[in-house]
Amino acid sequence: xxxxxxxxxxxxxxxxxxxxxxxxxxxxxxxxxxxxxxxxxxxxxxxxxxxxxxxxxxxxxxxxxxxxxxxxxxxxxxxxxxxxxxxxxxxxxxxxxxxxxxxxxxxxxxxxxxxxxxxxxxxxxxxxxxxxxxxxxxxxxxxxxxxxxxxxxxxxxxxxxxxxxxxxxxxxxxxxxxxxxxxxxxxxxxxxxxxxxxxxxxxxxxxxxxxxxxxxxxxxxxxxxxxxxxxxxxxxxxxxxxxxxxxxxxxxx
Amino acid sequence: xxxxxxxxxxxxxxxxxxxxxxxxxxxxxxxxxxxxxxxxxxxxxxxxxxxxxxxxxxxxxxxxxxxxxxxxxxxxxxxxxxxxxxxxxxxxxxxxxxxxxxxxxxxxxxxxxxxxxxxxxxxxxxxxxxxxxxxxxxxxxxxxxxxxxxxxxxxxxxxxxxxxxxxxxxxxxxxxxxxxxxxxxxxxxxxxxxxxxxxxxxxxxxxxxxxxxxxxxxxxxxxxxxxxxxxxxxxxxxxxxxxxxxxxxxxxxxxxxxxxxxxxxxxxxxxxxxxxxxxxxxxxxxxxxxxxxxxxxxxxxxxxxxxxxxxxxxxxxxxxxxxxxxxxxxxxxxxxxxxxxxxxxxxxxxxxxxxxxxxxxxxxxxxxxxxxxxxxxxxxxxxxxxxxxxxxxxxxxxxxxxxxxxxxxxxxxxxxxxxxxxxxxxxxxxxxxxxxxxxxxxx
Numbered sequence: 001x002x003x004x005x006x007x008x009x010x011x012x013x014x015x016x017x018x019x020x021x022x023x024x025x026x027x028x029x030x031x032x033x034x035x036x037x038x039x040x041x042x043x044x045x046x047x048x049x050x051x052x053x054x055x056x057x058x059x060x061x062x063x064x065x066x067x068x069x070x071x072x073x074x075x076x077x078x079x080x081x082x083x084x085x086x087x088x089x090x091x092x093x094x095x096x097x098x099x100x101x102x103x104x105x106x107x108x109x110x111x112x113x114x115x116x117x118x119x120x121x122x123x124x125x126x127x128x129x130x131x132x133x134x135x136x137x138x139x140x141x142x143x144x145x146x147x148x149x150x151x152x153x154x155x156x157x158x159x160x161x162x163x164x165x166x167x168x169x170x171x172x173x174x175x176x177x178x179x180x181x182x183x184x185x186x187x188x189x190x191x192x193x194x195x196x197x198x199x200x201x202x203x204x205x206x207x208x209x210x211x212x213x214x215x216x217x218x219x220x221x222x223x224x225x226x227x228x229x230x231x232x233x234x235x236x237x238x239x240x241x242x243x244x245x246x247x248x249x250x251x252x253x
Numbered sequence: 254x255x256x257x258x259x260x261x262x263x264x265x266x267x268x269x270x271x272x273x274x275x276x277x278x279x280x281x282x283x284x285x286x287x288x289x290x291x292x293x294x295x296x297x298x299x300x301x302x303x304x305x306x307x308x309x310x311x312x313x314x315x316x317x318x319x320x321x322x323x324x325x326x327x328x329x330x331x332x333x334x335x336x337x338x339x340x341x342x343x344x345x346x347x348x349x350x351x352x353x354x355x356x357x358x359x360x361x362x363x364x365x366x367x368x369x370x371x372x373x374x375x376x377x378x379x380x381x382x383x384x385x386x387x388x389x390x391x392x393x394x395x396x397x398x399x400x401x402x403x404x405x406x407x408x409x410x411x412x413x414x415x416x417x418x419x420x421x422x423x424x425x426x427x428x429x430x431x432x433x434x435x436x437x438x439x440x441x442x443x444x445x446x447x448x449x450x451x452x453x454x455x456x457x458x459x460x461x462x463x464x465x466x467x468x469x470x471x472x473x474x475x476x477x478x479x480x481x482x483x484x485x486x487x488x489x490x491x492x493x494x495x496x497x498x499x500x501x502x503x504x505x506x507x508x509x510x511x512x513x514x515x516x517x518x519x520x521x522x523x524x525x526x527x528x529x530x531x532x533x534x535x536x537x538x539x540x541x542x543x544x545x546x547x548x549x550x551x552x553x554x555x556x557x558x559x560x561x562x563x564x565x566x567x568x569x570x571x572x573x574x575x576x577x578x579x580x581x582x583x584x585x586x587x588x589x590x591x592x593x594x595x596x597x598x599x600x601x602x603x604x605x606x607x608x609x610x611x612x613x614x615x616x617x618x619x620x621x622x623x624x625x626x627x628x629x630x631x632x633x634x635x636x637x638x639x640x641x642x643x644x645x646x647x648x649x650x651x652x653x654x655x656x657x658x659x660x661x662x663x664x665x666x667x668x669x670x671x672x673x674x675x676x677x678x679x680x681x682x683x684x685x686x687x688x689x690x691x692x693x694x695x696x
Binding site (some may be wrong): 017095 | 257460480481483517520536538
């Protein structure tokens with residue numbers, strides 16, 4: 001099956017590590033020009049160098065998503081540099097945290113307004129060209145309790161609602177919006193890698209809940225994201241896809 | 254080394270802190286690569302040599318000065334088969350004497366702390382004053398030979414430094430401060446006397462006392478038995494310094510080991526460090542690799558307002574573990590706000606056992622009430638938890654000791670990360686065999 005990605009221009013907000021990097025890598029391998037960002041200069045540089053091996057145009061630079069003006073200017077600049085944007089995957093996250101009101105602010109700024117501002121930056125261009133695809137990243141923690149009542153879980157949940165309604169609103173312009181909710185994903189340097197090292201019992205308890213006895217890999221999530229992002233998923237709009245190896249208990253009617 | 258990343262740890266420039274703890278790296282001693290004989294950990298003969306030539310010769314840690322507030326307050330502590338009473342005198346000094354009644358040999362007091370107007374033996378009520386001088390023998394007229402002519406229990410040398418009391422069974426011991434050198438210069442800036450008892454625990458471990466000292470003299474085992482600490486400290490960029498008999502290493506805390514990939518979320522234990530320093534991790538915008546330096550800056554800026562005077566400590570000391578070994582058996586994990594001290598004592602008769610004293614102290618912020626002293630706990634390994642990290646150490650040591658008896662195990666195969674173990678055994682060698690080292694047939 002040809003995904004139809006060759007020649008597309010893709011923006012992955014947060015593509016230097018983990019799921020974001022895996023998304024950027026598959027996109028580049030499939031022939032997309034790709035733009036990425038991250039919190040640190042070194043990791044952006046390394047990731048860009050790594051992604052260039054597939055021969056497409058890969059660019060990237062540093063931005064702090066928490067700083068609205070800086071972030072908006074960066075979006076405008078990078079989209080221009082990329083030569084437009086056919087595919088958007090905004091995946092930056094402030095992560096979890098409980099016990100302080102500030103975690104709400106952070107989750108709102110990074111997990112909600114991060115995607116919102118990116119979507120607003122790409123929509124005019126996509127509308128003008130009569131097409132585009134956006135994949136928002138939520139989490140299984142939006143559906144099932146994980147780590148206590150966290151801003152992260154609640155804020156991520158809002159993307160599922162917003163994503164569906166975005167798809168409804170912009171379908172007429174050929175723009176599709178879908179949402180992927182990954183279950184726990186493990187990779188070197190990721191949260192679950194650290195939790196395995198620092199809270200072994202908690203980690204093992206969750207591993208026992210996974211039907212296959214392991215967590216997902218970034219690639220396994222990225223393949224689902226890239227499929228939804230690609231023209232091959234032309235009839236998927238407003239879909240919410242849980243990709244968790246069967247981790248969640250509920251039935252996704 | 255097996256690392257995932259290259260990490261340049263920011264360290265203070267020692268020249269910027271001329272009056273504080275010397276932070277310069279000491280030249281690495283050339284101590285060779287020989288095996289350290291396993292028999293030293295198992296042999297009753299070697300244990301006797303240790304007693305005769307070391308334990309009975311040098312200065313040993315007895316307890317805390319703040320347990321001796323008033324005249325008559327005492328600490329009773331055992332070492333080997335000996336037991337010592339260390340007592341605060343009316344003139345403010347400390348004196349010590351053997352904890353034994355000259356009448357029939359009964360011990361005057363059990364191990365621990367307390368107060369005595371006079372030390373009365375429980376058996377026949379012979380009484381001794383704060384210096385161990387006999388003050389009353391009931392029915393003295395029934396002893397035709399009179400009382401013991403010396404009139405007192407033999408004295409033990411005693412002294413104080415750093416909020417601690419020290420003693421020596423050797424009447425010819427050098428002055429305490431000479432023995433401790435250069436430790437006082439290094440550790441006075443911490444002001445341990447401003448710290449209060451937090452935990453006072455003695456645990457019987459099934460290993461030789463040196464196996465325990467060795468365990469805390471290297472951090473090579475972090476990747477082995479403390480994997481969780483890789484998200485808490487840098488076990489690669491450690492500065493090792495060996496002095497005449499004592500040694501130290503400086504371990505960066507509040508940072509992530511180069512052995513693992515840097516996470517984007519704040520590791521739980523580093524989160525706790527930030528909270529303890531008064532920072533709000535929810536408000537932290539930097540990268541995980543910046544936290545150590547930012548904690549230092551925050552503590553420097555806010556210490557005074559929080560009643561904590563860090564003025565004599567350099568920035569590294571605000572986060573890092575300055576870990577000292579005072580030969581032979583005292584190890585101090587020195588931190589700006591607390592001290593975790595281990596005193597390791599040989600079992601009186603069995604080289605396969607030891608007593609592990611875990612003493613923890615916490616800085617009492619200015620203006621805050623001095624907390625009540627915790628009761629001393631005494632138990633056997635496995636009866637209770639002493640915290641995740643130390644449990645991991647304690648769990649491991651009995652199997653180390655068993656392995657020391659294996660006919661296939663000749664001795665310890667020591668690497669560069671274990672230079673302090675080699676140095677410790679060099680100093681031990683010097684005490685046991687003199688500077689020429691062991692001869693033919695010696696262990």
